[in-house]
Amino acid sequence: METVISLRNIKKSYGDKVKTEVLHGIDLDISKGEFCALVGQSGSGKTTLLNIMGLLDKPTSGTIALFGKQIENASIDEIAAIRGRTIGFVFQFHHLIGAFNALENVMMPMMAATGGLATKAMKERARYLLDAVGMSDRLTYKPDEISGGQRQRVSIARALSMDPKIILADEPTGNLDTAMSNEVFSLLRKINSEQKTSFLIVTHDTKVASSCDRTVEIVDGKLV
Amino acid sequence: MFEIMVAVRYLIDEKKQTAFIILACAVGVAVMVFLYGLISGLQASLIDRTLGSQPHIVSNAHKEKPRSIVRSDDKTTVIGSESRGFDRPQYILDWKQKISSIENIDGIVAAAPHLRGAALVKRGDIARSVMMNGVDAESFGRIIPVKKKIIKGKWDLPGVSIVIGKTLADDLGVVPGDRIQLSTAVASDFFTVTGVFDLGSNQINDNWVFVPLNSAQSFMALEGEINSIDMKVDSIFSSSKIARTVEKRTSLQSLSWMETNSQLLIALRSQSSSSYMIQFFVMVAVALGIASVLIVSVVQKRREIAIMLAFGTARRQIVKIFLYQGAIVGFTGSVIGSVMGTALAEFFRSISRNPDGTPQFPIEIEPLTYMIMILIATLVGLVSAAMPAKQASKVDPATVIH
Numbered sequence: 341m342e343t344v345i346s347l348r349n350i351k352k353s354y355g356d357k358v359k360t361e362v363l364h365g366i367d368l369d370i371s372k373g374e375f376c377a378l379v380g381q382s383g384s385g386k387t388t389l390l391n392i393m394g395l396l397d398k399p400t401s402g403t404i405a406l407f408g409k410q411i412e413n414a415s416i417d418e419i420a421a422i423r424g425r426t427i428g429f430v431f432q433f434h435h436l437i438g439a440f441n442a443l444e445n446v447m448m449p450m451m452a453a454t455g456g457l458a459t460k461a462m463k464e465r466a467r468y469l470l471d472a473v474g475m476s477d478r479l480t481y482k483p484d485e486i487s488g489g490q491r492q493r494v495s496i497a498r499a500l501s502m503d504p505k506i507i508l509a510d511e512p513t514g515n516l517d518t519a520m521s522n523e524v525f526s527l528l529r530k531i532n533s534e535q536k537t538s539f540l541i542v543t544h545d546t547k548v549a550s551s552c553d554r555t556v557e558i559v560d561g562k563l564v
Numbered sequence: 565m566f567e568i569m570v571a572v573r574y575l576i577d578e579k580k581q582t583a584f585i586i587l588a589c590a591v592g593v594a595v596m597v598f599l600y601g602l603i604s605g606l607q608a609s610l611i612d613r614t615l616g617s618q619p620h621i622v623s624n625a626h627k628e629k630p631r632s633i634v635r636s637d638d639k640t641t642v643i644g645s646e647s648r649g650f651d652r653p654q655y656i657l658d659w660k661q662k663i664s665s666i667e668n669i670d671g672i673v674a675a676a677p678h679l680r681g682a683a684l685v686k687r688g689d690i691a692r693s694v695m696m697n698g699v700d701a702e703s704f705g706r707i708i709p710v711k712k713k714i715i716k717g718k719w720d721l722p723g724v725s726i727v728i729g730k731t732l733a734d735d736l737g738v739v740p741g742d743r744i745q746l747s748t749a750v751a752s753d754f755f756t757v758t759g760v761f762d763l764g765s766n767q768i769n770d771n772w773v774f775v776p777l778n779s780a781q782s783f784m785a786l787e788g789e790i791n792s793i794d795m796k797v798d799s800i801f802s803s804s805k806i807a808r809t810v811e812k813r814t815s816l817q818s819l820s821w822m823e824t825n826s827q828l829l830i831a832l833r834s835q836s837s838s839s840y841m842i843q844f845f846v847m848v849a850v851a852l853g854i855a856s857v858l859i860v861s862v863v864q865k866r867r868e869i870a871i872m873l874a875f876g877t878a879r880r881q882i883v884k885i886f887l888y889q890g891a892i893v894g895f896t897g898s899v900i901g902s903v904m905g906t907a908l909a910e911f912f913r914s915i916s917r918n919p920d921g922t923p924q925f926p927i928e929i930e931p932l933t934y935m936i937m938i939l940i941a942t943l944v945g946l947v948s949a950a951m952p953a954k955q956a957s958k959v960d961p962a963t964v965i966h
Contacts, residue, residue, distance in 0.1 A: 394874070417878040420877065420879070421878070424875055435867060435870075437871070438868070439573040439574055439577035448872070448875065449877075452878075455565070457565045502876065
């Protein structure tokens with residue numbers, strides 16, 4: 341199976357004078373189409389690991405490869421472009437952009453990538469994705485006009501807009517009630533099986549974790 | 565375009581904040597437009613009044629230099645060794661050739677002969693000493709628009725005719741069609757008044773009379789000489805430069821209005837620089853206002869900026885989003901401010917009128933002024949957005965999200 345992202349001996353420490361190492365040499369491979377859960381206590385380094393995998397943060401040492409290509413030497417804007425094309429994010433809080441409606445929020449990554457305005461093709465894709473997450477009747481609603489679950493669906497559609505190879509989801513259902521959370525989870529599963537998008541889902545929820553293909557546990561900055 | 569679109573949407577989304585900052589910018593620009601209009605209007609009218617009765621350039625024959633009463637080989641020191649000598653007026657005889665060569669100089673609009681001399685006008689018991697101006701009505705009219713300043717009769721000097729000032733006409737009790745006696749040391753004759761002028765200065769209205777050039781010449785026992793060539797130029801502030809060219813071409817001593825009114829020019833310049841100072845500080849205040857609102861906006865939008873960075877927006881795109889916001893605020897504010905400034909100027913004009921209904925403060929705002937103001941305000945907006953934009957581009961998604 342093709343490896344989407346591959347981490348080797350990733351270490352991360354914070355602080356200048358007193359160094360606190362949060363990650364102590366992580367090795368992790370996510371394959372194409374894999375649906376993987378990352379579990380761990382708070383403070384175990386889950387979020388730090390997710391940030392590094394998502395190229396939002398740089399490791400203190402170690403290598404990251406996307407489809408076998410190492411990205412350490414890329415410039416900050418190149419990394420932003422790689423991130424835009426290959427990685428989708430879903431966060432615990434929706435982080436939609438308040439000034440834009442659902443359709444526009446989904447189109448944002450596409451517009452940012454081209455630097456232009458919305459094209460017909462972008463609109464079609466955004467409609468298609470919002471339809472896929474069951475939001476086709478809320479296209480022109482702004483984030484503050486829809487419910488928490490609906491926002492999360494819009495942000496999942498946005499994460500999919502650039503057809504990413506992997507979606508990193510940080511507690512995607514953490515802020516939702518059980519019914520809503522089941523709905524969102526099955527949506528992620530559906531996308532995974534239909535589009536073969538890899539997923540790494542950070543969760544506290546053991547039920548969520550047990551429904552994944554693989555569970556990776558992080559304890560004190562090490563995978564166990 | 566993506567960046568402009570996001571900038572516009574952000575501004576629309578923060579309606580109140582945007583309205584306040586655009587208003588602040590508009591008020592600043594309104595003050596600038598109003599002040600600029602007032603100052604330049606005042607200056608234009610001052611210059612207009614000054615040049616209303618004065619040619620832009622006057623060329624005279626060189627006066628005889630004062631001769632020393634002490635010979636150079638004399639060893640004796642004499643206090644007050646120089647005599648000013650006789651300040652005898654010198655005349656220009658070949659003025660027709662000189663005028664045609666002057667008319668070929670770049671920037672010269674018109675040139676006309678002028679002969680001045682002292683004379684006496686009399687009507688009945690009343691006599692007044694006057695300055696007799698011998699001119700050619702048509703060519704002199706191109707230098708000084710006497711035609712527009714005629715309040716009775718017309719600007720025309722046929723045969724033995726005379727055009728006199730308002731005060732003098734009142735004193736003598738004459739109207740166009742009446743005859744008055746004009747005398748000099750060598751001649752005396754009756755002249756028909758064809759027009760009465762008001763050149764805006766009491767002294768001139770009281771003292772000047774215009775007669776045909778040939779009449780003045782015969783009244784001064786001259787045979788075709790004049791004592792100066794008067795000129796009008798197309799750009800009044802190049803008068804001095806053009807005067808130097810005239811001097812070179814004609815070897816006549818030439819003085820521009822800028823040299824004869826240097827005090828006025830100094831006053832105008834200091835007035836302009838104080839107005840620029842005020843405008844500068846107004847713009848600084850506007851810039852600080854825009855910058856502070858955008859800084860607040862960056863803080864408010866940290867999470868959104870972080871998420872935009874996360875989904876692949878480049879940092880330079882984030883910088884542009886905030887720079888455009890500054891520029892849009894500057895542009896919109898200055899367009900509104902221009903309208904406000906103009907309205908303010910109009911209002912000011914309507915409340916401050918002379919008893920005769922003419923505006924007390926002439927306010928002149930040209931289209932170019934608006935364009936410059938709008939350009940300046942847009943640039944100020946752009947510059948004041950630089951710091952907030954830099955701050956926005958430094959948002960670290962790894963620490964802000966989650």
